[in-house]
Amino acid sequence: xxxxxxxxxxxxxxxxxxxxxxxxxxxxxxxxxxxxxxxxxxxxxxxxxxxxxxxxxxxxxxxxxxxxxxxxxxxxxxxxxxxxxxxxxxxxxxxxxxxxxxxxxxxxxxxxxxxxxxxxxxxxxxxxxxxxxxxxxxxxxxx
Amino acid sequence: xxxxxxxxxxxxxxxxxxxxxxxxxxxxxxxxxxxxxxxxxxxxxxxxxxxxxxxxxxxxxxxxxxxxxxxxxxxxxxxxxxxxxxxxxxxxxxxxxxxxxxxxxxxxxxxxxxxxxxxxxxxxxxxxxxxxxxxxxxxxxxxxxxxxxxxxxxxxxxxxxxxxxxxxxxxxxxxxxxxxxxxxxxxxxxxxxxxxxxxxxxxxxxxxxxxxxxxxxxxxxxxxxxxxxxxxxxxxxxxxxxxxxxxxxxxxxxxxxxxxxxxxxxxxxxxxxxxxxxxxxxxxxxxxxxxxxxxxxxxxxxxxxxxxxxxxxxxxxxxxxxxxxxxxxxxxxxxxxxxxxxxxxxxxxxxxxxxxxxxxxxxxxxxxxxxxxxxxxxxxxxxxxxxxxxxxxxxxxxxxxxxxxxxxxxxxxxxxxxxxxxxxxxxxxxxxxxx
Ligand SMILES: [Zn+2]
Numbered sequence: 001x002x003x004x005x006x007x008x009x010x011x012x013x014x015x016x017x018x019x020x021x022x023x024x025x026x027x028x029x030x031x032x033x034x035x036x037x038x039x040x041x042x043x044x045x046x047x048x049x050x051x052x053x054x055x056x057x058x059x060x061x062x063x064x065x066x067x068x069x070x071x072x073x074x075x076x077x078x079x080x081x082x083x084x085x086x087x088x089x090x091x092x093x094x095x096x097x098x099x100x101x102x103x104x105x106x107x108x109x110x111x112x113x114x115x116x117x118x119x120x121x122x123x124x125x126x127x128x129x130x131x132x133x134x135x136x137x138x139x140x141x142x143x
Numbered sequence: 144x145x146x147x148x149x150x151x152x153x154x155x156x157x158x159x160x161x162x163x164x165x166x167x168x169x170x171x172x173x174x175x176x177x178x179x180x181x182x183x184x185x186x187x188x189x190x191x192x193x194x195x196x197x198x199x200x201x202x203x204x205x206x207x208x209x210x211x212x213x214x215x216x217x218x219x220x221x222x223x224x225x226x227x228x229x230x231x232x233x234x235x236x237x238x239x240x241x242x243x244x245x246x247x248x249x250x251x252x253x254x255x256x257x258x259x260x261x262x263x264x265x266x267x268x269x270x271x272x273x274x275x276x277x278x279x280x281x282x283x284x285x286x287x288x289x290x291x292x293x294x295x296x297x298x299x300x301x302x303x304x305x306x307x308x309x310x311x312x313x314x315x316x317x318x319x320x321x322x323x324x325x326x327x328x329x330x331x332x333x334x335x336x337x338x339x340x341x342x343x344x345x346x347x348x349x350x351x352x353x354x355x356x357x358x359x360x361x362x363x364x365x366x367x368x369x370x371x372x373x374x375x376x377x378x379x380x381x382x383x384x385x386x387x388x389x390x391x392x393x394x395x396x397x398x399x400x401x402x403x404x405x406x407x408x409x410x411x412x413x414x415x416x417x418x419x420x421x422x423x424x425x426x427x428x429x430x431x432x433x434x435x436x437x438x439x440x441x442x443x444x445x446x447x448x449x450x451x452x453x454x455x456x457x458x459x460x461x462x463x464x465x466x467x468x469x470x471x472x473x474x475x476x477x478x479x480x481x482x483x484x485x486x487x488x489x490x491x492x493x494x495x496x497x498x499x500x501x502x503x504x505x506x507x508x509x510x511x512x513x514x515x516x517x518x519x520x521x522x523x524x525x526x527x528x529x530x531x532x533x534x535x536x537x538x539x540x541x542x543x544x545x546x547x548x549x550x551x552x553x554x555x556x557x558x559x560x561x562x563x564x565x566x567x568x569x570x571x572x573x574x575x576x577x578x
Contacts, residue, residue: 007528009521011558037530042521042556044528065521065559069528098529116528 001124001134002070004052005114009065010036010043020045023062029055032140033114035101046101048073048114050141071116072123073135078104078111086113086132093126095119112140145395145458146269148261148296152405153460160461164408165199167433172196172205175439178223181216182208182441202408202431203419207442213243213383222246222437229437234282235382242282245382246437252291254434255385258403259292262391265401265458266353266376268322270297273348275320277329278356279305284386285356289324292388298322305329308336319348327359327367327375328493328500334370344372351394353378355387358447358468360490362547377467383443384430390465396456399464406434409465410442411451414472425450427472428465446472448484476506476572478513481550485571488517491543497524498540503562508576515552517544520559 010016017036024031033048049055052068059066076082083102090097098116105112112135117123127134147153155163173193175182185206186192195204213221222229229246247255268274274293280286286304293300301318303311305325311333314320323330330352337344349371355378367375379400380387389407390400402409407430411420414427428445432438450466470484477483485504492498501520506513519540527533537554544552 005528007526009526009556009558011556011561039530039534042533044530044533046528063558063560065523065526067523067526067528098531 001072001128001136002120003048003073003114003135003137003140005069005071005116006047006049006052006055006059007067007069008045008047008059010038010045012038012041012043017045019062020059020064023058024049024055027054027058029058030141033101033103033112035114037099046099046114048137048140052137069116070120071114072120072127073140074113074115074127075110075133075135076113078109082111083113086127089127089130089132090123093122093130095123095126145393145460146264146267147460148257148264153261153401153462155405155461157461160404161199163405164433165196167405168199168202168408168431169193169196171431171433171439172441175223175441179221179439181212181221199408202410202442205431205442207417207429207444208440209444210243210383210446213245214241217241218244219246221440223439224248224437231287233284233287233382233386235284243383245284248436251385251436251438254406255288255388256291256295258385258406259289259388260295261403262378262388263292263296263298263322263353265391265393265460266322266351266378267394268296268298268351268353272296272298272321273301273319274298274322274324275301275303275311275315275318275349277303277305277311277323277325277333278387284380284382285326288380288386288388289353293324308332309340312337312340312342315347315349316342321348321350323349323352323371323373325352325354326356327354327363328357330354330367330371330375331363331493334367338370344370347372349373351376353391355379358470358484358486360487360547361467362494363490366494379465379468381445381447383440384432384445385435389430393456393458393460395458396464399452399456399466401456401458401460401462401464402451404462406432408433409451409463411449412444414446414448422451422453425466428468448472448475474572476504476515476574478506478515478550478552481548483515483548483550487548488544491547492517492519492540494543495536495540497522498536499524501560501562503570504572506572506574506576513576515550516555517552518555518557518562520562521556522559 030050035046037044096118100115102113176193189206191204231247234242234244278285352373352375377392380389390402392400410429411426420426428447428449447468452464499522503518505516540554
């Protein structure tokens with residue numbers, strides 16, 4: 001139940017993000033979720049897209065340094081306390097979060113939380129045991 | 144017990160050696176003056192005649208030769224024999240403009256082969272060795288220069304040249320190569336490839352590596368020795384002077400390379416003033432050939448920084464040793480009073496797994512302080528989706544540079560292929576200081 005995420009190295013130069021989204025749009029690649037983590041010098045763009053291989057090839061062809069990592073997508077109701085509930089579980093199960101970001105699906109009812117844990121297997125087991133829905137890549141694209 | 148190739152010449156008392164040198168030098172200067180117009184013109188302009196060379200110190204009266212002289216006289220203008228006596232040419236690729244061309248007579252090739260055999264003997268090689276020659280064959284002097292020396296030694300040469308690393312490892316295994324000749328960076332490549340192929344270097348027959356053609360650090364030596372389970376020794380040479388085999392590290396001595404002084408006369412000069420420095424001082428290495436026929440060279444400024452060591456060596460050779468070349472005069476940077484060479488930064492970077500040697504050094508002055516930033520391209524191997532991992536990498540590079548150079552610098556990761564590559568060689572240094 002892992003989702004493949006594309007990560008792209010970015011120098012903090014203006015226009016790079018727009019360039020990436022434009023290149024992907026040209027290839028009809030749909031971006032489902034996006035987050036940028038940055039420091040003073042560089043940033044890492046993380047993307048969930050509907051065609052990982054094609055997106056990777058497109059970005060590489062345009063000179064970007066690209067990596068693919070596995071993340072976990074957890075669906076929660078988009079209401080107060082939705083995120084807090086997941087975080088509580090994470091704390092209780094002593095899971096280490098490397099990073100997370102979120103997006104809301106089209107209907108606006110549910111939020112999808114994207115997590116990267118240091119121990120992914122343990123995280124999947126814990127979250128499923130406590131009743132959370134973990135989405136597959138296809139499910140995210142179908143949202 | 145030390146092995147020698149030409150024991151008499153290698154262990155000659157200094158007085159005897161110097162008298163041979165003087166005789167050869169006088170003969171050479173007279174011949175060059177007569178046969179090579181550009182040398183004659185320069186000597187005339189400096190007001191010096193061949194008869195003025197009465198002692199070895201008179202060498203300092205002669206004008207220097209620099210790389211531009213070779214370019215100005217491209218291709219054969221500095222040759223001292225008619226072309227029908229030239230049996231081979233080599234050329235080095237110029238980073239800018241024309242390449243430089245050198246030539247050899249039949250006797251030059253014999254001399255060179257003999258000196259290369261002498262160098263290999265310094266490394267403990269004998270006729271029973273299987274020598275894996277991974278220097279590039281072609282216009283570059285490395286491959287063929289070493290090749291002829293290996294044959295002269297009577298060892299078996301595997302003329303494998305550069306590239307196709309996987310096949311090289313198979314050959315090394317199947318042919319039981321005992322001596323490896325390569326650039327130090329290629330040796331590291333081989334080691335890494337062995338690691339990924341699961342080949343244990345201990346299962347190979349390699350005993351010693353003879354590495355040269357690029358400056359490399361002691362750190363890199365340790366790494367190559369450890370990774371390939373061999374003894375790594377240094378060989379030095381440059382095509383303008385001959386090619387590999389101008390000087391060679393011995394197995395017995397700890398440091399430095401014995402210069403084959405019966406054929407090459409070394410000097411150390413102050414790169415700014417051109418003044419000859421006293422023995423033991425560090426400066427630019429200058430060579431005069433004593434026996435070359437087709438392409439003799441007088442006081443050639445190598446731009447390599449080194450030092451001459453005249454103390455006795457454990458191997459019994461009386462030939463002076465030159466210190467491992469630590470950098471070049473044309474790319475030396477002075478950062479807060481510390482000499483920094485791009486090659487040193489490169490060795491630090493190359494010592495970190497996955498880091499590609501695509502980097503740039505940006506020097507600026509903030510107030511009265513020089514600052515140095517090292518920009519490193521992010522390759523797929525070192526890229527991570529986690530900030531922490533990339534920050535740890537920049538910290539590690541910073542710490543390694545500080546360890547090696549004693550200079551604190553900023554390390555900045557930059558996107559792939561953002562550092563300009565021109566004619567295969569990147570511009571390594573951007574100096575924004577207004578001095
Ligand atoms: Zn020695």
